[in-house]
Amino acid sequence: MQNFIRNLAQENDFQATRLLKILRAVQAKYLHIPKQAIEQLALMLNVPRTQIQNVVAFYSFFHFEPRGKYDILISSSITDLMVGQEELINYFAEKLGVKIGEVRADGVVSLANTSCSGMCDQSLAGLVNGYAITKLTKPRIDEIVENVNKQLPLENWSQNLFDVQDNILKPDLLLNQKTTQGEAINTTFARGLMQTLDEVEKSGLRGRGGAGYTTAWKWKFCHEEQADQRYIVCNADEGEPGTFKDRVILNSYADSVFEGMTVAAAIIGATQGFIYLRGEYLHLHEKLEAILQARRDANLLGKNILQHGFDFDIEICLGAGAYICGEESALIESLEGKAGIPRNRPPYPVVSGYLNKPTSVNNVETFLAAANIAIHGGEWFANFGTAKSKGTKILSISGDCAKPGIYEYPFGVTAQTILNDCGASDVLGVQVGGPSGTFISNDEFERKIAFEDLATGGSFIIFNNSRNILDIVHNFSHFFAHESCGFCTPCRVGTSLLKKQVDKIVEGHGSAGDIVALEELCQIIKNYSHCGLGQTAANPVLTTLERYPEIYQKMLKKISYEPGFDLDKSLEIARRMANRDDAHAHLAQVED
Amino acid sequence: MNKTIVIDGKVIPFQDGQTIMEAAAEAGIYIAHLCHNPQFTPHGSCKLCTVKVNGRNCSACTFPASEGQNITNISKELNDDREKITQMLFVEGNHFCPSCEKTGNCNLQAVAYHLGMTDNHFPHFFENREVDASHPDVMIDHNRCIFCTLCVRASQEVDSKNVFAISGRGLEKRLVVNSESGLLKDSDLDVNDCAAHICPTGAILIKRTGYKVPIGQRIFDHAHIDTVTLANEGASHDE
Ligand SMILES: Cc1cc2nc3c(=O)[nH]c(=O)nc-3n(C[C@H](O)[C@H](O)[C@H](O)COP(=O)(O)O)c2cc1C
Ligand code: SF4
Ligand code: SF4
Numbered sequence A: 001m002q003n004f005i006r007n008l009a010q011e012n013d014f015q016a017t018r019l020l021k022i023l024r025a026v027q028a029k030y031l032h033i034p035k036q037a038i039e040q041l042a043l044m045l046n047v048p049r050t051q052i053q054n055v056v057a058f059y060s061f062f063h064f065e066p067r068g069k070y071d072i073l074i075s076s077s078i079t080d081l082m083v084g085q086e087e088l089i090n091y092f093a094e095k096l097g098v099k100i101g102e103v104r105a106d107g108v109v110s111l112a113n114t115s116c117s118g119m120c121d122q123s124l125a126g127l128v129n130g131y132a133i134t135k136l137t138k139p140r141i142d143e144i145v146e147n148v149n150k151q152l153p154l155e156n157w158s159q160n161l162f163d164v165q166d167n168i169l170k171p172d173l174l175l176n177q178k179t180t181q182g183e184a185i186n187t188t189f190a191r192g193l194m195q196t197l198d199e200v201e202k203s204g205l206r207g208r209g210g211a212g213y214t215t216a217w218k219w220k221f222c223h224e225e226q227a228d229q230r231y232i233v234c235n236a237d238e239g240e241p242g243t244f245k246d247r248v249i250l251n252s253y254a255d256s257v258f259e260g261m262t263v264a265a266a267i268i269g270a271t272q273g274f275i276y277l278r279g280e281y282l283h284l285h286e287k288l289e290a291i292l293q294a295r296r297d298a299n300l301l302g303k304n305i306l307q308h309g310f311d312f313d314i315e316i317c318l319g320a321g322a323y324i325c326g327e328e329s330a331l332i333e334s335l336e337g338k339a340g341i342p343r344n345r346p347p348y349p350v351v352s353g354y355l356n357k358p359t360s361v362n363n364v365e366t367f368l369a370a371a372n373i374a375i376h377g378g379e380w381f382a383n384f385g386t387a388k389s390k391g392t393k394i395l396s397i398s399g400d401c402a403k404p405g406i407y408e409y410p411f412g413v414t415a416q417t418i419l420n421d422c423g424a425s426d427v428l429g430v431q432v433g434g435p436s437g438t439f440i441s442n443d444e445f446e447r448k449i450a451f452e453d454l455a456t457g458g459s460f461i462i463f464n465n466s467r468n469i470l471d472i473v474h475n476f477s478h479f480f481a482h483e484s485c486g487f488c489t490p491c492r493v494g495t496s497l498l499k500k501q502v503d504k505i506v507e508g509h510g511s512a513g514d515i516v517a518l519e520e521l522c523q524i525i526k527n528y529s530h531c532g533l534g535q536t537a538a539n540p541v542l543t544t545l546e547r548y549p550e551i552y553q554k555m556l557k558k559i560s561y562e563p564g565f566d567l568d569k570s571l572e573i574a575r576r577m578a579n580r581d582d583a584h585a586h587l588a589q590v591e592d
Numbered sequence B: 001m002n003k004t005i006v007i008d009g010k011v012i013p014f015q016d017g018q019t020i021m022e023a024a025a026e027a028g029i030y031i032a033h034l035c036h037n038p039q040f041t042p043h044g045s046c047k048l049c050t051v052k053v054n055g056r057n058c059s060a061c062t063f064p065a066s067e068g069q070n071i072t073n074i075s076k077e078l079n080d081d082r083e084k085i086t087q088m089l090f091v092e093g094n095h096f097c098p099s100c101e102k103t104g105n106c107n108l109q110a111v112a113y114h115l116g117m118t119d120n121h122f123p124h125f126f127e128n129r130e131v132d133a134s135h136p137d138v139m140i141d142h143n144r145c146i147f148c149t150l151c152v153r154a155s156q157e158v159d160s161k162n163v164f165a166i167s168g169r170g171l172e173k174r175l176v177v178n179s180e181s182g183l184l185k186d187s188d189l190d191v192n193d194c195a196a197h198i199c200p201t202g203a204i205l206i207k208r209t210g211y212k213v214p215i216g217q218r219i220f221d222h223a224h225i226d227t228v229t230l231a232n233e234g235a236s237h238d239e
């Protein structure tokens, strides 16, 4: 092991910023991060062992104890539950002979749940040793079980298990563009860098990652900051449940995204760029590396790009299972080889980002749009959309509809139009913008996708009338409690309290005061949390409570108070110890 | 002319680079806080120091003071919410104040009294947390750690060591010790280190000093945390 670690550290130039990359390799080889590896790396990378320990503890894909040789994760997002996730994972566990969350006694296989893996249009999805598997059904599960038991190497598994589809069902402005390599870069330099920035400003392009900040301003601030180095970062963490458009863009439009990054780098004056690719998209890694290499070979990256006297290169950094790393300052911490904990602001990343240098973090789709704007100009883009939301939005559509997949619309499209296009009927409501967004009921389908009405990073999950609102809220509350980075009190403790409180009501233990308590808790989490995760973690409860108070009310018992735990069950240990099981050794939950 | 901000209607001066907390302390205004200590780089994690700046919630310990800020520090709403945040800290750990050596000297307890907290309000987590009594002079009772990182920063910034860190995600966060065994006895912590004495709760205690000061004569037995804090911190950060 010592040699392996030494070589690994050396390959990574002993850079502590590459810690995630190094640990991913250690995890893959030893199925966990052994203690000796932490000790050795601490010395070689010159960081405290506690930093490495923290990284291992923080990211879901690193483990202190060995996982199975085949480590299988099953996505447990709401769209997975809607195709019977619970039954299927139990079936999987039974067939494999392993308990969920555990490693089989022979060490060959482990099975566990994971947060949304970005395959919501091809659920049930999962990961085997980090590689995406899709459309899991009982026969496909049987096939995997057989492969595992035969200990067949992954490359000998039937490739269709790993089949990931684009499902681009409605291309528009951006997805219809066929651009040639270098076109955006050449047009940018021909027009002039600041003139191109003006075009981006004219286009009205706002960030596609969710917050909707005007892209040109971000670049301008980054450019104006005094510094010897600046960085451009593409946010491909795409962790919001129900979003998968960045996966498709990177699979089929990667050249344009890289071109957008290159244009942005030229404008702000960066020579180094990063793509922060979520660990769940490991299957794209090799392909993207190959495209980058082809671009270097074609002098679209590297020194003196296309003779414009400009140097720039892009490095891919893989995440390791943490939704919070989509938040731009947490992402930067992660790029630096640390746990993804959002920074205090100010300073903002455009002033002090990666290695405290000015850094512009932008979404994948933002770069795709920027590359096209660089070619066609700002007006071309601004001709589409609404007053405050120019251009088009690429949506990830999933849930109860005939044709889930990728749809691109000019901003201002109504929910109803989308529902018609994707073949949704008998609709109860739509979760727009993922768990951190808004739940709209079927009275609101004339509302528009736009920053001024329904803002969304792209997630659009449809629920029909057979679905239970509280199941959705339950799933989302668990998601946030699991993903809270734990830095600040209101989110760390609050999201877990919220999960408990929702469980209490959903499981039928709620009583009169519990809805008031629920709402009160939501307000604390929303108003006092440090970052966007906490600030939106209560949205599933708040937006559904506002629309369906009666559904919550119906779950309450008609008594003034009920304990949040099962009274009789709590006596179980006492009964066992006293060796009693008579009527007097039991208690009713409520006095009659 | 001096630059000024307004806190609860009172005009106070500030210098460029100062946080709201620093400006307030200098002007004799107490803003409740737990993870802040003017000796160290602000952390901004407990959120007790949240104030309204022109209507928007900001952490006073990290947010820079700037001209034109109209700040609310004292209001029923802020007080009630700070109380809830404090209650969250209480239910997250295991705080049995009557049997805790720190009682009467504990900032968490004192802040709770200051905010008028009379119960824990939220359901307890009853997490299993350990005690590390391996070190000859110092012990850690993880049940009382609130992850304020004061010990982490004290060790780094004052003691020039790196004895402590916070590790893990979400509710699974724990204070960890920088030693191969993970035990305090194998770290280079010395009983005279700043880090051994900075804990605002009873999570880090010095051995063989328990109850030297009898209950009834402790810091907060006769004084409120606002006056104690202002006396300690109001002047001390004035370089
Ligand atoms: C919890 C959280 C998760 C986020 N996840 C993502 C993400 O996966 N992808 C993304 O582009 N932006 C994400 N964001 C928004 C980023 O912080 C940032 O605003 C965005 O990357 C900026 O790019 P844009 O201006 O192009 O939208 C997230 C924000 C929060 C608070
Ligand atoms: S709001 Fe949640 S995710 Fe954000 S910093 Fe606080 S604990 Fe971390
Ligand atoms: S041990 Fe004390 S000082 Fe250190 S983080 Fe915990 S509560 Fe803060």
Ligand code: FES
Pocket: B032, B033, B034, B035, B036, B043, B044, B045, B046, B047, B048, B049, B050, B059, B060, B061, B062
């Ligand atoms: S004192 Fe400001 S966040 Fe803790």
Ligand code: FES
Pocket: B095, B096, B097, B100, B101, B102, B103, B104, B106, B107, B108, B109, B144, B201, B202, B203
């Ligand atoms: S009284 Fe024990 S931790 Fe404060």
